Amino acid sequence: MTPFFFGEGQRRLFGVYDPAEGLNAKAPRAVVFCAPWGPEYTFSHGVFRRLALNLAAGGYHVLRFDYFGAGDSAGESTEADLEGWRTDIDSAIDELKSMAGALRVSLIGARIGAALAAEAAVRRVDIDRLVLWDPVVVGRSYLDELELKHAAWVNERTRYLPLPPADTPNRLCHPLPARIEQQMAAIDLAGLLTRLKQKILLVLSESRGTDAAALGTIANVIPNRLTLERVRDRPPWREDSPEFGGPMPVNALGRITAWMG
Template sequence: MVPIDIPAGSGRRLAALYHPPSGAERGRGVLILNPLGQEAVRAHRLLRVLADRLARMGVHVLRFDFHGCGDSSGDDLDGEMKGWQLDALAAHQCLRQKAGTDAIGWLGIRLGFAVGWQAALRFGGHDGAPDTGALTGEATVPESQATGGQTTDRPVSGAGRSPRSRDTRLDMLTEGAPPDRLIGWDPVVQGQAYLDTLWQDHQAALRLAFSLPTVPDAQLKRQQAEADLSEAMGFALSPRLVRHIRRLDRQDWSTLPVQHVAALQANGALPWPEDRRPAGLTLVPVDVDFDWTSEEALNTPLVPDAALKRLLPWLSEGEFHG
């Protein structure tokens, strides 16, 4: 495991860990896209184990923290999904150079899957996230554009073409082939339902922290109304990130962004709505109880073997078999 630093533009630096193959090399790579906040903390151990197993199978693996997360640049309030799309592309290019191959699959955990879906669309020149501009026919400037240290998603007029400097940067980030597969685990495709889940878990964490059967509900309701879910289990959420998550309810999931898309759905996971499920998606239920936001494993495994047994062949084999 080798620590590396990935420059991602606009002063962004992504902290990453590269796992080179320790077995007979397969000529494949896997990029891991983390979940959000406390879910990333909970997933850390299982992703480390998964990366080590893939490396022993001869696969190049890269794990990294998005901007505003973990050990990367920025703080919690800098996190937003459009910038994370470009972070994913920068990490993809880093892994592509390290592995010397275009045969790269992405593994997106929870919200990381949605980021991966949107980022993969960028290889076709599309802005992967729906927004007000997209719904009204206006184009928007990518939120990764730095303006005096701030990001912006202001609409622009005309045909929606970004200035040449941003086109050039996106061309660099999408050089080579796109990922050949996007694999998810409990993918988040319902925006408001996911925010509701985060809020419920946040309430439960507060009650536990106060060691009371109930924290004053009026206080919790006031916080939800005034702050609009500005915090989830100790991690601040920017208003922009909350808006981006809500927009997943308007995301076009009808066309697969890459050749193969598959996902595991554990017990109790938010379902992928039947009317929004694309043809060609491989969605496999797995009998695993996994609490993504718990600070303790409690009665759930830290590293669910049933899930790993499904993920390993999807990520390591040259030919994809759903």
């Protein structure tokens, strides 16, 4: 495991590189992780580290990284937006290709990161495979869900004292500027999936409402390229308290590792 910084100018990104174990007679295989937003990334951080180690042991060069304005990368959280994160994903892909000597890269994305990974796979010709884990399908629905969870979070913590005023709107104690909220609202994964040419693994540990119905329809439209896996694990980004890490979803990790091969 090698932590390092990459990127240009003031947009320095923090990454962790896990080299492939053993010698592979074939062309180098590589995978970039596209993380969720905010608290979902915080809770699931350990899960993605475990998955990265599994894939490295299976012969993949793996790069995990923090978006600009998130984690240990440069920038403030109030400066983050999805357009910049799309650029960060491109930078991470190019960086890993250079480090590993790979011609193509697979992407593993979760939640918002899954939607961003799908967008990258549409616009680039060097994406091999795509894993989408509980992806955000309808951006507006995702924001409505965040709003409900945030209201419950605030209610629990203001029984006796009000929260101090904040300069920037936030959800679950993570800044959510109007700019990034508008960009999230525009997400439409259903429209993207039918444009993808790669093989896709869709991992669902949640089956609710509009998103589940849309994904089920898509799975029937492109069955030759899309593998749908429903797992019984509790999603690692569904933790009730920031004091605890997300659960280890061993079933999902096993199926992703096996599908990547």
